[in-house]
Amino acid sequence: MQEFKSHSGFLDSIKLKDGRLIREKKAVHAVNDVSFTIRKGETFGLVGESGCGKSTTAKSIIRLLDCVSGQIIYKDQDISRLKNRQLEPYRKSVQMIFQDPQSSLDPRQQVKDIIMEPMLFHKIAASRKEAEERCLALLERVGLRPEQANRYPHQFSGGQRQRIGIARALAVEPEFIIADEPVSALDVSIQAQILNLMMDLKDEFGFSYLFIAHDLSVVKYICDRLAVMYLGAIMEMGDKNTLFNNPVHPYTRLLFSAVPTVGEEPLVEPMESVGEIPSPINLPSGCFFHERCPYATKECQCSRPQLREIESGHFVACHLCK
Template identity: 65%
Template sequence: MSKLLEVTNLFQRFDLTKGFFDKYKFKSWKIVREEKIVHAVNGVSFDINQGDVYGLVGESGSGKSTTARTIIRLLEPYSGRIMFDGKDITHLDENAMRPIRRNIQMIFQDPYASLNPRYKVIEIVMEPLLFHNKNLTTAEAETQALELLERVGIRPEQKDRYPHQFSGGQRQRIGIARALAVKPKLIIADEPVSALDVSIQAQILNLLMDLKDEFKLSFLLIAHDLSVVKHISDKIGVMYLGKIVEKASKNDLFSNPLHPYTKLLLSSVPTIDEDPLVEPLEIKGEIPSPINLPKGCYFHERCPFARDICELDTPGEREIEPKHYVSCHIYQ
């Protein structure tokens, strides 16, 4: 199976001290240079095969959304390489990216903020159609948009309504229709159900999987809850403080989690059984600031299995089982 997306050693940083008076401070009778750099993504590598769903999970603040926005080139990468469909898109300019954007679409987390409140829903879905298909007439675009809206569960008589007249689940359906409009190869779904009621989440996830088979799509599915990606992902990457600490197939990850952080996430998944997926771990503290990254392993300050080497040396990625990778000193 050919690779559709390959991300290699991707970094993303943000300088919070852009102005002269932000960088230079007068302290102790001398001028001192101070820099505040947010290390949002720190060497992320993974790939997605055609037709696969790759789940990227982790706590809020772990860099998942920033990774997605960098891949789709809403943010310029600091370093690393992004290959899409065999082409290096890491540093393409806006004109060169335009045909690529047709094949990579995004579903955003907040269905209330991602739709233009001044546009009718039919116009929201028609806009990308007309932008990417210059030969398409307005009537043809409207016909296609109506078909897409009906496919995701929006009735034709609702086409002239505005986003505020729909519920959160309906708005997310409209966002899905907009992403499908230009027939992409890859859809990046950034927490597509986290802002929705629990009763609606399963409906949206089932809709995405039906559309995946129907339109032959690949997905990068971002979530903070492992239970969301459990039933629909082919591979999963567990992200902590801008790094992927474990990656494996879905079955391998759930049957044999290796990294302590993965075990923490799994132990927090609610189940109807008396026994949790893994034995609960006592984790202290919260995720550190990406401005001041810990030395050594980023997780060592919270890890119940931390050793002296964890404070000094950053663990490299190691293949413990076939196609099951972990970055942890316990296994090195």
């Protein structure tokens, strides 16, 4: 089980006061009271507009960012306050596939060293020879040729680099993988290959995914359950069939109505919102979405709705959804 609560940071701002430049620090609430559970063997999706906190959530779970408050529970252990050596078993169990494989792969290392290094560090392989054998087998498993192991990342295409990133994540035999928009930068034909590969690997190795994406068709294809985020908070959460067949939160409906369709029925009736996304530095009072919601009431402006279950497994944070 993985449960995550919240994260915030600080942003320097400069303003003019009495003819002087004043530097101030303002709190940026990147993630607000986000809480969800991922079951063993499940693919859980996070969707929402850019800047809604999806990647911050992912980086906090894997401890690339430290959360300011809340807990990250993994196998009944709170890992949010663990330090250095205490984190090593967690680092082995939880891996991440990054959005841009080019920037996440060391350009000075050959592919075989990129994949072998975590194996040797976490003692997955007893010797360098065994690590090399495992590396070549992994490369074949993700669709690359063993002779490509001596090449450098810049010598591969985008789709091939993403396969290297997947192989590196699998190198330590993880139980949970965070995939942060792993196919968004790839051609459509390559996207399908990578998605099918990821699903085959999940069935083969039995790990869980946290899958972050903008493309709702990708989410519908690969995820079992999903949560819709807006301004660092979860607006709606449930299994994919429930959310795609019966989205009830106005923001979810707005998000789904923006999906372009050609010769097929839209997911929901067309819907328009007003205004722009507010700044996470100055969050709106009440419901974060009320300034853009066409159905907002006075209650929405004054009181922030809590995420509550409206039917089995279907959670919504909206005063209008009874």
